[in-house]
Amino acid sequence: MALNPVDADVEAHLRGLLPDACFRQGDGYLTEPRRRWTGQGLVIAPGSTAEVSQVVKACAKAKVGIVPYGGGTGLVGGQIMPDGPKPVILSLERMRSIRAVYPSENVLVADAGCVLADVQAAAADVDRLFALSLASEGTAQVGGVLSTNAGGVNVLRYGNARAQCLGLEVVLANGDIWNGLTRLRKDNTGYDLRDLLIGAEGTLGIITGAALKLMSQPAVVGTAILAVASPQAALDLLALAADQLGDNISGFELMSRQGADFIVETGVDVTLPFADMPDWSVLIDVGLPAGMSAQNALEHVFETAYEAGLCSDGVIAQSLTQRQAFWALRENIPEGNRRIGSISSHDISLPLSKIPAFIPHAMTELAKLDDFRINCFGHLGDGNLHYNVFPPKGRDRADYTHLSKDIQRIVHDLVQENGGSFSAEHGVGRLKTTDLQRYGDPAKLQMMQAVKAALDPNGILNPGAVLATG
Structure with a gap:
């Protein structure tokens, strides 16, 4: 069903329903972190659930689209509507109790x-x-x-x-x-x-x-970064650590040397744990019950992994400051990526056993297009990788815009072949609606469309997100 734009009459009606404090100005609501699109809309920030209900009722009656807006940090365009009839942007920023x-x-x-x-x-x-x-x-x-x-x-x-x-x-x-x-x-x-x-x-x-x-709260916490020979060694190390520590592993992050190189290249203020960063490393974070020693537990993991040939070096955080520095490395990898500028970024998940073969296979297939730099990192413990492709050093991503769709197709096709997902944790938004149509199970898509039609028959809620038809 066709939607109507927020015109002067609808805006006047909304202003009559709500206090002036609900209405917002500014371009901050019209962009998204990766700046793929510029949005549009009348920004309203209700102060209560009752006011949200009033806005939705008015928009439903006028058949005006509503784009919910949270912190604006989404990376797939779910919070921004670049085209179509001008919507209401519904910000929840005032509801913070x-x-x-x-x-x-x-x-x-x-x-x-x-x-x-x-x-x-x-x-x-x-x-x-x-x-x-x-x-x-x-x-x-x-x-x-x-x-x-x-x-x-x-x-x-x-x-x-x-x-x-x-x-x-x-x-x-x-x-x-x-x-x-x-x-x-x-x-x-x-x-x-x-x-x-x-x-x-x-x-x-x-x-x-x-x-x-x-x-x-875990009574005892600890963090270590261990150098591993390959993603397969990292996966084997995860199994070894799980055998020793059970459910006490909070995080297990895979990092490639390329991520550290980008941090150095772009001047991100992060202290690296090794003078010469290994090709692959893992950050392991544990939370233990009272009476256990994180130092001893991580030392034991390292020693058994070293004896098994799974890791060649390691550093265990000796203080809260060092622990925070280890996490700062992991959490600033996306900032290094941003400063370099990716040609194509991918938030994917795979069955754990498929990851070691997928990573080099995807690199081989992409090398047929050009000599790209690839930064593969992510949450190995749950199979979620961020597999991002960058131009060769000294080149600009703008030189490769024409290849971005080919790169994405190669990566996502391989993910599909390996029983994975093209969207692990960022959602579908507006960026990946075509991927959902291409890779989604037909029966699943039919059920999703039926649910959408039942709960939102006029298609006013976040039109164009997830399902391309809105």
């Missing part, structure tokens, strides 16, 4: 506009952990990370955003409010609508609140 904390239940209830770092701090205030952690946690908002089912560095131990949410409050496409903020761990009363809304990228409803799971 921690509604309640239940330490004995390990539950925290928050507005969708709460910044992730603030939720983490509120949990820490009652000696609890909210385990979802990403590089953008100082900006990313609860509603956004749930709408994209964000991953981050702790998925191996704690799961994606979906695994860390008990209940939701959601404004539906007709403006009705679903009060699903349950704190229950067990509730088998029909379809799991929470899981349906999480990861839907604002196309089925607008998340306005969430009941989030908290965890006990």
Whole structure:
């Protein structure tokens, strides 16, 4: 169904419904981090769920599109609408309350506009952990990370955003409010609508609140970076570490030398753990119960891995400062990438056993096009790789724009052949709608379209995101 733009009459009606504080100006809402598109829209920032409901009801009546906007850190264009009838951009930035904390239940209830770092701090205030952690946690908002089912560095131990949410409050496409903020761990009363809304990228409803799971704080933490010979050695090391440490491994990150080279080349202020960075290394992070020694546990992992020929060198963090420096290396790899400028970036996942062969195979296939630089890194523990392709040193990515679609096709075709996913943790947004049509199972696509039609018959919620038809 065709949508209408926000015209003067619709805007006047909305201004009559809401206080002036709800209306925003500025270009900050009209760009996205990778600057692929420039957006458009009337920006409204409601201060409550009731005000969100009023906006949605008015837009539903006028058949005006709504683009939900969280922290603006999404990398696939889900938060920006570059063309089509001018929409309402619905920002949750004013809804930032921690509604309640239940330490004995390990539950925290928050507005969708709460910044992730603030939720983490509120949990820490009652000696609890909210385990979802990403590089953008100082900006990313609860509603956004749930709408994209964000991953981050702790998925191996704690799961994606979906695994860390008990209940939701959601404004539906007709403006009705679903009060699903349950704190229950067990509730088998029909379809799991929470899981349906999480990861839907604002196309089925607008998340306005969430009941989030908290965890006990690990009594002891430790971090090490180990040099490994290859991705296969890294995978074998993961299995060895899991045998020794069980579920106490919080993060297991694969890093290539290319990432460190980009950091040095572009002047990112990061201290490298080795004078001569290895071709491949892993960052392993552990959280242990009281009475255990992280130093001893990581030393034992290193010693057995060294004897097995899986690693050749390693550094164990001796202080909080050094631990933070190790993580700073991992978390600044994307900044080095940004400064170099990728031709094509890929957020992919693969069955763990397929990763060691996939990496060199993809490099071989891409080398048939040109002598690219490839920075492969990511969350090896859960099979999520960021496989990014860059121009040769001294060349600009603009020289290779004509090859970007060919590069993406090569990578995503190989991912598909290996039983993987072209979108591991960033979502589909508007960037990957064509990929979803190409690689998605026909029956799955049919079900998705049926759900969209049932919950948003006029197609006003984030039109053009996830499903290309809106």
